[in-house]
Amino acid sequence: MNALPPGSTIGILGGGQLGRMLALAAAQLGFDVCIFTDEPDSPASRVAARTFVGSYLDVAALGDFARHVQVVTSEFENVPAQTADALIAAGVRVCPNPRALAVAQDRFDEKSFFNAHGIATPRFAAIASQADLDAAFADIGAPAILKTRRLGYDGRGQIRINSTEDARGACERLGAPGILEAFCAFEREVSIIAARGADGAIAFYDLCENEHTGGILSRTILPARVGAAVVVHAQQAARLVLRAFDYVGVLTVEFFVMRDGSLVANEMAPRVHNSGHWTIDGALTSQFEQHIRAIAGWPLGAASRTADIEMINLIGEDAAQWSALAADPNARLHLYGKRDTRAGRKMGHVTRLLRT
């Protein structure tokens, strides 16, 4: 593909903070941005040249959007398959590959995909009925987690199963097709942010070490406290995934690091990722610019890290600390422009450069 010249319009599905930070990065490179979202007055729309507000299933609205943009990407993985189909039918390029979106939307398909490519995961089984659950729990054993196959994020739609008592009726409580996973007694959680250009070039950011609170990312530090072999292993896995999908853009794979140093893949996100927000302040090219470069057919930028990093998410009422954070000379404050503060809602983040 030819590189999109500056002045072209990048289409983004979704109006949240990831779309906002993508839009800011696109603007720096001289692109216009057009947002498609089902939410009026979204954070991304307020920094975009144009916004279409409509349903992700409205084929006519999507066609209109497609005519105004030169490429479409997404800030969330749960894009309905029909949405990508409608955009492709309207003749616009969709990056990344909708196959990657489809696989990432379903935890069973995702883990099956990992295993098929030689990437270790926790043991897992598809759960369509209570009988499936009982059989799978007998096989996998405690502790285990029952999750919805689709549409869960930030710890939602998850039930811990530590006993046959926990399992009783759990399938009904879940209320949707599920997956039972062995709970991993991991030492730490890490993620790798990787990018693949339209020319097939691949760039990796340094491995991120992540802490979650209540299923939501709360803190990312770099460098991750792991050996060099872990980094190589994570890069190998990400490379396999990128190539398998002929992927163009930024992709994230989250892993558990086990006590023996082995890596177990937890999930992938076919997009820029919260654990990569530090790259705005601490890398030569941010993950947002990197994604825009990739989908525009530009060469990837340098992904080198410039400092040791601590990134703290501002969740819900955390954002009320903005005044103190604004006064901290070591804190790089990012707020997302969300109108309402709600518990568990990502309102912003702070990056601290610890040592350069």
Place this chain on the structure above:
Amino acid sequence: MNALPPGSTIGILGGGQLGRMLALAAAQLGFDVCIFTDEPDSPASRVAARTFVGSYLDVAALGDFARHVQVVTSEFENVPAQTADALIAAGVRVCPNPRALAVAQDRFDEKSFFNAHGIATPRFAAIASQADLDAAFADIGAPAILKTRRLGYDGRGQIRINSTEDARGACERLGAPGILEAFCAFEREVSIIAARGADGAIAFYDLCENEHTGGILSRTILPARVGAAVVVHAQQAARLVLRAFDYVGVLTVEFFVMRDGSLVANEMAPRVHNSGHWTIDGALTSQFEQHIRAIAGWPLGAASRTADIEMINLIGEDAAQWSALAADPNARLHLYGKRDTRAGRKMGHVTRLLRT
């Protein structure tokens, strides 16, 4: 004043690249941005939540704009006095102080202001007639430059006067009230970007060394090749100016450095400045974020430089090099989203971090 909380709306007069970069910085801090410009489809409007397109003299439109914003700033110094008056009458705070805008708009008032505050300038005289010019040239001598008092920038509206022959009819050719200035045989040109918060705190960026081509800034490097005394002297001058205007926001003063190391003030810009664009990539807080922080009543951010810098302007057809620049891992590329390339038009810039 109380600090404006995130979610407040920052009003910006002007839709060019400085407004665009201010808007991007404001968005990062969680602010909405509203642009007022006389130009449809402006670079800044494409990254702003809302834009009013109208004349800077349209009091009704300005009043409407004022009702939608919590503070107004400007990306250019030639804001008509009536514009600031109309905004203030509509009850909105205007930063910086319109007095600073008024003085910076008139080269004679500006140099008189510098001298009144003990800041050296080239010798100068107001020129209202050919008789004024002849008398001033007899006094100041060759080489000298005749400039319009108002509305000149990037070298426009300037006539070199090296002889009485050059002076003949020059007043008529200028076609506007003028100022004759002694030409300074300077060793180099430098600028200081300074910021003053609503609390009176002052922060300085490192001194910039600037090269101009055809009257337009072409290259800025840091550190400037000057001694420590020059830096102290420039900071002293900037501090005097900031305090004299009870200034809130970012202000730039340009100087000539003479062979003996003395500084001669050339002009001031009551705004973010082209020679400070490196701060996006090479300082802990960019000049754009710094200005937004100041006018929002937030504490100033850390202004430390993180690398040695070379900033190159992309002027006119220079921007056609975007593809090669995008492939240079050491080049941080910024393009402004201008639809038309014209000779002398600032289309973007590139920052190179030379050593960290």
